[in-house]
Amino acid sequence: MQKHAPSVSVTYARNGRSTTSNELGMRVMQERAYERRGEQYLLIKSPPASGKSRALMFIALDKLHNQDIKQAIIVVPEKSIGSSFADEPLSDFGFWADWSVEPKWNLCNAPGEDGGKVNSVKAFLDSDDRVLVCTHATFRFAVDKFGVEEFDGRLIAVDEFHHVSANPDNKLGVHLAQFIARDKVHIVAMTGSYFRGDAEAVLSPEDESKFDTVTYTYYEQLNGYKYLKSLDIGYYFYSGSYADDILEVLDPSQKTIIHIPSVNSRESTKDKIREVEHIIDALGEWQGADPETGFQLVKKSDGRMLKIADLVDDDASKRDKVSAALKDPAHKNDRNHVDIIIALGMAKEGFDWIWCEHALTIGYRASLTEIVQIIGRATRDAKDKTRARFTNLIAEPDASEEAVTEAVNDTLKAIAASLLMEQVLAPRFNFTPKRTDSGPVEGFDYGEGGYKEGECNVGFNEESGKFQIEIKGLIEPKSKEAERICQEDLNEVIATFVQDKPTVERGMFDEELVPEELTQVRMGKIIKDKYPELDDEDQEAVRQHAIAALNLTQKAKQAGFKDDDGEEKANTALIDGVRKFAMDVRDLDIDLIDRINPFGEAYAILAKTMSEESLKQVAAIISGRRVNISPEEARDLAKRALKFKKEKGRLPDITSADAWERRMAEGVAYLARMKADAADG
Numbered sequence: 001m002q003k004h005a006p007s008v009s010v011t012y013a014r015n016g017r018s019t020t021s022n023e024l025g026m027r028v029m030q031e032r033a034y035e036r037r038g039e040q041y042l043l044i045k046s047p048p049a050s051g052k053s054r055a056l057m058f059i060a061l062d063k064l065h066n067q068d069i070k071q072a073i074i075v076v077p078e079k080s081i082g083s084s085f086a087d088e089p090l091s092d093f094g095f096w097a098d099w100s101v102e103p104k105w106n107l108c109n110a111p112g113e114d115g116g117k118v119n120s121v122k123a124f125l126d127s128d129d130r131v132l133v134c135t136h137a138t139f140r141f142a143v144d145k146f147g148v149e150e151f152d153g154r155l156i157a158v159d160e161f162h163h164v165s166a167n168p169d170n171k172l173g174v175h176l177a178q179f180i181a182r183d184k185v186h187i188v189a190m191t192g193s194y195f196r197g198d199a200e201a202v203l204s205p206e207d208e209s210k211f212d213t214v215t216y217t218y219y220e221q222l223n224g225y226k227y228l229k230s231l232d233i234g235y236y237f238y239s240g241s242y243a244d245d246i247l248e249v250l251d252p253s254q255k256t257i258i259h260i261p262s263v264n265s266r267e268s269t270k271d272k273i274r275e276v277e278h279i280i281d282a283l284g285e286w287q288g289a290d291p292e293t294g295f296q297l298v299k300k301s302d303g304r305m306l307k308i309a310d311l312v313d314d315d316a317s318k319r320d321k322v323s324a325a326l327k328d329p330a331h332k333n334d335r336n337h338v339d340i341i342i343a344l345g346m347a348k349e350g351f352d353w354i355w356c357e358h359a360l361t362i363g364y365r366a367s368l369t370e371i372v373q374i375i376g377r378a379t380r381d382a383k384d385k386t387r388a389r390f391t392n393l394i395a396e397p398d399a400s401e402e403a404v405t406e407a408v409n410d411t412l413k414a415i416a417a418s419l420l421m422e423q424v425l426a427p428r429f430n431f432t433p434k435r436t437d438s439g440p441v442e443g444f445d446y447g448e449g450g451y452k453e454g455e456c457n458v459g460f461n462e463e464s465g466k467f468q469i470e471i472k473g474l475i476e477p478k479s480k481e482a483e484r485i486c487q488e489d490l491n492e493v494i495a496t497f498v499q500d501k502p503t504v505e506r507g508m509f510d511e512e513l514v515p516e517e518l519t520q521v522r523m524g525k526i527i528k529d530k531y532p533e534l535d536d537e538d539q540e541a542v543r544q545h546a547i548a549a550l551n552l553t554q555k556a557k558q559a560g561f562k563d564d565d566g567e568e569k570a571n572t573a574l575i576d577g578v579r580k581f582a583m584d585v586r587d588l589d590i591d592l593i594d595r596i597n598p599f600g601e602a603y604a605i606l607a608k609t610m611s612e613e614s615l616k617q618v619a620a621i622i623s624g625r626r627v628n629i630s631p632e633e634a635r636d637l638a639k640r641a642l643k644f645k646k647e648k649g650r651l652p653d654i655t656s657a658d659a660w661e662r663r664m665a666e667g668v669a670y671l672a673r674m675k676a677d678a679a680d681g
Contacts (some may be wrong), residue, residue, distance in 0.1 A: 008233040008419035010222075010425050011573060015463070015626035016223025018050065025093025027111045028224065029216040033229025035514050036114040037062045037211040040178070043161070044190045046216040046374025047490075049352075052086040052190045056157050059188060059502045061090075063155050064130050065097065069186060071125070072155040073132045075139045077163050080640075083145040083327065084159075085133045100131070107134040114138040118186075125150055136163060136172055140233070143175045152184040161191035161588040161612040164202055173203070180207050192376055205533055209481060211489050218379075219427045219465040225381040232389040233375065233421050235414040237396040237610050240360050242267055249391050251281055252306060254357040257341045257377050260312060261363030266406060267395050268363065275343050276312050283340075293325035294318055295338060311343040326353070335382070354380040356669050362393045366593060368495060371417045371425065392417070396614050397621075408618050412505065415602045416498040422553055423494050426574055427465040429549045430487075434470040434588075444468045447579050456588035467578065471548060472589035482538035485531065486545040493546040496526050497598075507599030508606070509622045514659040515597040519547045521636045521680070544590050551596040555581040558601055595660070629670055637667020 021027055026034060029046050033055040035493070036042055042059070043139045046052050056074065062596065063069040074085050085106070089098040103109070114137035121142035124132045134142075135143075136158075143151070153522045156179065164173045169207050177527055179185050189211070202208075222228065238245045242261075260275050261267040269275055273320060280286060280298055283306060287297040296308040309326055313319045321597075323346070329335040335355050335656040359378040378388040397407035432438070440451035443468075444459030461469035477483045497503060503522045506513055523546060527539045534542065556577025607615060613641050627647050628636075640653050654665035 004150070007415075007602070007609075008237060008422045008425065011229070011230045012219075012225065012228070014225055014227070014229050015223060015462075015525070016226045017463075019226050020224075021049045021093060022358070023094050024058075025054075025090060025095050027051050028220070029214075030058060032216060033045070033214045034058045034062070036212055036214055038067070040186050041211040042188045043208075043211040043213045043372055044188065044216075045213060046190070046191045046192065047218045047379070048373065049194075049380045050221050051356075052159070052192075052218055054088065054090075056159075056188060056190060057085070057088060057090065058095065060131070060155055060157065061095075067186075068153075069155045070153045071130055071132065072157065073121075073124075073134070073139070074157045074159065075134060075136055076108065076159045077136050079108040079135060079347075080323075080327075081159060082106055082133050082135070083294070083343065084352075090199040094323075101133055102129055102131075105132045107131055107138055111627055115141050115296070118142045122146060122150075125154075127206055140171045140175060144171075148175065148178045148182055149184075152182075152510050155186045155188065157188040157190070159190050161189040161412060164204060165188075172292065175209055177204065180210060182320070191481055192372065196626055205481065205531065209484075211483075215488060217465055218425045222379065223462075223465055227385050228379065228381050228388055228499070228654055229386045230388075231425065232380060233395055233418055234388070234389070235392045235411075235418065236607065237394055239396045241269065241276055242393055242395070243269070243282070244364075246279060246360075246393070248280055249278075249393060250283075250299060250305065250360060251358065251586060253322045255335070255339060255353075255355045256358040256360055257343065257353070257374075258359045259359070259365075259374060260342065260344055264342065265363040266410070267393075272312050272344060273314070277579040279342060280308060280310075293338075294321035294326065306339045307337070309338050310343045311341065311346045335530060337476050352380070353377065355379065357385055357388050358449065359388075359390045360390070362411050364392065368417055368499065372421070375421065382561070396610060397618055405621065407623050409501070411618065412501060412508070413597070415497075415606065416504060417507070419498045419550075419598075419602055419606075420491070420495050422550065423491050423498045426553050427460070427467055429467045429469060429490070429545075429552070431469050431471055431474055431545055433474040433476060434472045438470055441468050455586070458575075458582045460575050467575075469548075469578070469582070471593070472587055474590050475544055476546070477541040477545075479534065479538050480533075482534055482541055485542050488584070489536060490546050490549045493523075493527065493530065493542065494550050495529060497523055497546065497550070499628055500526065505622045506598060507597055508603045509619045513597060514663045515634075516594050516660040517663060519551070519594040519596070520632055520640060523547055524636060525632070537548060544593075548593050548596050550592070551593050552581065553576050554598060554601045555596065562570060580633075629666065631670075631674060634670040634674070637664050638671050640664055641668050 022031055029050045033044050037059045044052055044055060059073040064072060067610065076082055079100055085101060087101060091098050094505070098254045103563060107120055110117055114135055117134065118141045121132065121134065121138065132265060164176060176187070177185065207590055222231065236249055250258070258270060260277065263272060265272055280296055284298040284300040287299050287305070289296055290307070292309045296310055298306040298308055300306060309322050311319060311322060324343070326338065341353065354376045359374050361374055365374070375390045378390055394410055394414055395407060397411065408678065417657070434456050440446060440457070441459060445456050445459050445462070446459045456470045456472060477486050503518055523543050527543045531542065553574070585592060644661070644664060645651050651668065652661040652664040654662055654669060656662050
């Protein structure tokens with residue numbers, strides 16, 4: 001097995017801000033959301049454990065008491081998350097009201113199927129009570145049965161909003177579009193990861209534009225913790241059966257959630273019960289189950305007793321007992337309650353175990369959203385917990401396997417996930433064009449020597465976790481929507497880009513790659529498809545901002561900052577890296593940024609993690625399916641060739657020493673051939 005090389009390693013300042021409350025008992029994120037409580041449509045993008053449930057309680061209470069809203073309906077994806085909205089004595093911490101839900105109106109606790117609870121929703125709508133909690137499914141059935149009009153004058157709050165999609169097959173998405181069209185309800189939508197794993201839009205652009213967005217970033221959240229200082233994210237390859245090698249990455253002294261592979265995946269042995277037994281056996285000598293909690297007791301060779309919660313067991317009564325023991329509020333702050341949790345479909349979003357230090361996931365997860373949710377299990381702040389990590393254990397491609405293509409795809413997806421997490425965990429970028437009249441922006445620290453006239457400056461605001469970066473030749477967004485995308489949605493754009501398989505394949509394994517084919521042509525196409533309502537100039541502005549955010553993060557990582565004693569510097573590593581890159585190139589311009597291969601760094605990490613033989617084989621498979629140029633790409637290249645002609649007064653030359661100029665000329669020649677063939681045909 002190869003040595004573990006984290007693909008992402010971030011360190012934070014631990015300034016304690018995100019866990020400190022104001023006089024109303026609100027943390028920073030909750031206060032920010034509460035300031036927008038008057039909005040009819042509110043979208044809260046905020047990482048796991050940042051306090052979204054409580055933020056909603058504050059907003060809902062204000063809407064019920066001060067905004068003439070009749071009732072609040074809280075909609076959660078699964079029953080277990082309903083407990084996040086249980087009674088809270090908010091007045092004990094300074095707020096002017098308490099949060100309470102009549103037990104009969106928390107339908108997540110009610111027996112029976114979702115379909116059977118629909119009449120309870122109607123009974124609630126007809127009652128004088130104020131708050132209902134139910135699952136997405138119960139809510140969908142109720143809207144189908146009673147129609148959107150029945151909900152007029154109410155607040156609908158949708159937790160884990162990324163389950164919604166603008167796809168007409170997504171029922172909840174259709175209902176929300178109907179509510180927005182009717183315009184008689186208030187909606188608060190909350191999510192820890194606004195991109196969906198399937199790259200579908202969550203809302204249509206016209207519906208989304210009606211929402212006011214509150215963003216609280218992972219960077220602000222983790223930087224503001226009291227204890228957790230660093231987070232490592234890595235993928236790790238194995239050959240043979242994962243159960244034989246799991247102890248290579250599983251440290252039993254760390255509080256760990258293990259997600260075993262889905263039975264349909266390549267990594268699964270198809271016998272999940274045996275896999276759990278094998279893991280337990282590898283950890284030590286089984287001592288039976290604790291009669292009270294149902295946890296498996298395992299004695300390690302050093303005599304220490306491990307308590308393992310098995311959530312994979314098919315016996316529902318056993319599994320429910322373990323699940324109930326994990327949720328027992330009496331043990332919420334007890335670090336020694338349990339040591340390892342083994343799960344398959346459970347213990348993901350909304351699962352709260354603050355002591356988790358390591359989320360170990362075996363087999364690739366098809367959805368980036370799911371990965372973000374699993375990582376969120378380990379990023380809670382807890383006393384004396386200074387490090388957390390996420391490891392994705394993936395089967396190395398094997399030439400003898402029929403499934404070698406699938407294995408290659410899994411590898412590329414793992415790389416995409418780590419690239420995206422890097423963006424999610426980084427500070428926010430605010431890019432501005434460098435002009436003769438550019439000057440320092442208040443609140444930003446411009447490093448040693450301060451702001452330098454005539455140079456491209458990099459400023460950083462520690463408190464807001466924002467970069468202010470000047471780039472020559474950068475196009476600014478003109479429309480409100482393009483501005484919103486550049487400020488709020490760059491991660492969503494990057495998520496689509498890194499999930500585009502041909503893009504990742506070429507970026508990692510095409511030795512003749514001209515980076516602009518990815519940064520300009522592929523990213524350009526993705527922006528066109530994603531935001532067709534924007535004009536050409538705004539599409540180009542969004543493209544430039546997204547590529548700048550992705551490539552500057554990659555360049556900052558490459559600088560590899562260590563102190564003299566080899567220790568990673570505190571939370572300034574990324575900031576120093578961006579500054580160093582900007583200084584090294586002297587003039588930071590958009591053409592230079594476009595000439596960086598966004599996947600160069602990811603390849604360097606892959607080469608460290610995967611055996612040389614497997615790496616060669618992956619490269620061979622990918623180069624075997626390379627398409628030289630498509631008509632669509634040729635059209636895009638020809639468009640860029642016209643822009644080149646405007647700037648240089650001549651068309652690109654096919655014999656030029658510049659690879660990008662040659663590629664544009666090839667696009668023009670390809671189109672000319674197509675036209676000639678059509679004329680001959």
